[in-house]
Amino acid sequence: MSDPFDLPFFDEPGGEPAAPKPAARPPERSAGGGIAARAMAARGGQTQAPDYLSGLNPEQRLAVETTEGPVLVLAGAGTGKTRVLTTRIAHILATGRAYPSQILAVTFTNKAAREMKSRIGVLVGEAVEGMPWLGTFHSIGVKLLRRHAELAGLKSSFTILDTDDVIRLIKQLIQAEGLDDKRWPARTFANMIDGWKNKGYGPKDIPEGDARSFANGKGRELFQAYQDRLQTLNACDFGDLLCLPIRMFREHPDVLAEYHRKFKYILVDEYQDTNTAQYMWLRLLAQRPKSRHDTAPQGGANRPSDRSDAPAQASAGRRDAAVSEKEPQQINICCVGDDDQSIYGWRGAEVDNILRFEKDFPGAAVIRLERNYRSTAHILGTASHLIAHNEGRLGKTLFTEHARPDDSKVMVHAAWDSEEEARAVGETIEQLQRPDENNRRHNLNDMAILVRASFQMREFEDRFVTLGLNYRVIGGPRFYERQEIRDAMAYFRVVAQPADDLAFERIVNTPKRGLGETTIRQLHDIARARGVPMLNAAEDIVETEELKPKPRASLRNVVENFRRWQKMLDNTPHTELAEIIFEESGYTDMWKNDRSAEAPGRLENLKELIRSMEEYESLRSFLEHVALVMDAEQNAEQDAVNIMTLHSAKGLEFETVFLPGWEEGLFPHQRSLDEGGRSGLEEERRLAYVGVTRAKRNLHIWFVSNRRIHGLWQSTIPSRFLDELPEAHVEVEESGSSYGGYGGAFAPGRGGNYGGGAGRQNPYGASRFDNVGSGSFSNTYATPGWARAQANKTSATDRNWGTRSGAGVERIGYGETDSLRGAGRGSVKGRTIEGELVAKSVADTPSAFSVGDRVFHQKFGNGNVAAIEGNKLTIDFDKAGQKRVLDGFVTGV
DNA sequence: GCCTTGAGGTTTTTT
DNA sequence: ACCTCAAGGC
16 A cells, blocks of 8 residues: 555545645636536536536546646546546536637547547537547647648648658668668668657757667768658658647747647546657647746737637637736646556657656646446456556556456466467357357457467467357558558549659559559659659650650550549549549559459458548548548447457457467567566566456456467467466466367377477476376476476475366466565565466576586477576577577476 | 569567 | 568560
8 A cells, every 4th residue: 555656645545535736726717608507506516516427436526627737647447537538528618618629639549539539429419529629649730730831841731651651762762872771671760760750859859879870870861861852742751740740839939829828628648658759749738838928819810720719709709818818827738547558668658758747747636546347356456466566657556346256267278379279269259159048148249359469360360260250350450551552542642642752653553554663763863853743754754755655655644644533633522533543543453353362352442442431521631531540440230259459459348358378478578578678578567457457357368388480389488477467366277178178289299390299398397287197298307407406496386387188277376475576576666466376487496407508409409508597598409599498398418 | 564483581569 | 481572584
């Protein structure tokens, strides 16, 4: 309880919170219509609370009603975060504190924005349509830029490039510099640029070291060249959508002041995911200058150009004036987030932003939501215990008031390999889907498989196809990233924005028109030399003799097509135009004539594309949408199991959740450990926490002993996170029998991948199952090294799992000691972590081997020990290269 | 200019 | 194991 990070305000969980500060000053607008009257009533007391407040618990209600001043809502998983946000907005609107257009509500993903919009719609009806400033950071950035494009050096018709465009563009630049694009991959540089922009850096701001590390030290020049190129293309990338508004606000305080006047309330969702640029963006908008002069209106010219926020009532103008003249506006920013769910550090998110909130906004109210409405006590207990291993938390503990005795514990299962894992999960799903004795059955929609890395999905998909089990992959290969869709979009882009050279280049020879590299290069050169778009260059060059007759005719045809389509743009329904373009360009024919297996699907996707265009009023607005929203709506019609990554699962919940692949190297992911060290590990742990907290009633965690990585079979060891699960809430599956027959998976030598029939040793040390069954596998225990290891065993010996044949997995017992990481390293201040479930991934005892030892491994052959970490050995094998294995797997030679 | 073949790199997560 | 890219033949 005595958490050092505990913040002063709310130290009695569940108790009646005292207001941190006067909830608010009296409402600024007095009198007036019914809305204000309702507001007064709402403020007056609980008795007359409006409906929308009635279902809230005290903490939620406080978060909703503390409308004035800075507020940080720390909302644990499943504590009604979205509800608080949406109700808060409804409350602000209903009490007349602001008009819909005066609320800036930022989310991180499009999904979240949609969700919020629809839920606000439920609360306030039509009024939600008047909220133009509800959206993602990026979409709001676009809106700002379109409006003030000239201040950012763009024309308001600018194009937004996606990752693919960016990489192609950078590649051109690298080649133009005469650099080897193999040694300096465009993708790498694109990532670097993205990283810089996440920090708000322009070419001049990047650290010298960064600049030197790429392109023979020309990183900075290349970055600058890239920005220049974007400007000539009248284009910007994703990062610019954040950086350019920031720059604009800094360089044009008058414009910033406009928005200071405009936005009365700022709300930020998933604050823990904001990166430095987003943080600066928010600070600029939220932090009003102290001096009154800065906020004072500077004349009509600076008024926001859209007047949608100018209420019709005469009182409105008065109110506006009153606010800005009487007192400097205070900062009404409300950030909602959960430090324990910060999982985007790898792309620049700064958990620190949320940890620092109170310093940034002095006097901020901090409200914790810890009452969980989603999961069983077992699941919450598991999640809390797991996340308690992290340092640097603000500290929250979820609780539920709805523990039921018959809730099932969190299940941990083992499988031989990933195929087995998929098969077993499939069987479990089928079992759940079958009607039970009460004739109730689980919907597939209520189940989800959450994987660490997308390559894990394939195995499940394969299995489900075989079983005929419906599934849907969420966030997988994105609709708008498919080749045919991108081609189609490129056609549209050239039609709508004739200067879009990247799009032009993409499709000028798709389908094949005999316009190869040579022709393109010529076009390029002319366009560059004359400073005109390539389409114009093409238009001119076909009138000359410079091209050979064939390409010349072909190119003329292309140009004529585009000119014709451009003329049709304004007087032809855009879906119709799209079909015409596909037909006349020969694009549909191209796929019709394609004999490959994917071709029909691609044609189908093109139809789907046209269908999805119907919702938009014009081709332009459609393009705008697509640039920002790379995912297409999924049809939730059909009952299907959900498969997705842990990252894309954030914010969702399911009755039953499967978490496969809890193995060292995969989860926690090796790369996170390598690149992020301790904080990388903590982020992985938060990811595990996110995964666990997605489950409402049932949670199944899996790990396998063998996994194919980069096409090679690797033996794996259970994730350390398994060590960190609390015994009290977790049950290890005893045997395969309960799910009928996959227990045989543990038979030695199965699958032929494993060096003949010698079988597999128990990687977790000896267990009482080691002597069960026939003993061909046991010979390895006779080695001297093993004997020594045995002799050194401590109480930890008892906590081991067997994975022997037929037995599946069984928990044998628990050590009485604390977790090796909990108490041993004191990873959590002032908190004892007890009763952990143990699947040893790191031995308490030193390895029986030492660096340099010559060893033999059943599968990899002979090698030398290169490094030792606990019981994990890094071995340079003569044939197989360097591998990490458990010492139990090798024998001294 | 286009297509086939072979080599080499690659796979965490995404607005 | 898979995909992308370059080289070489047509």
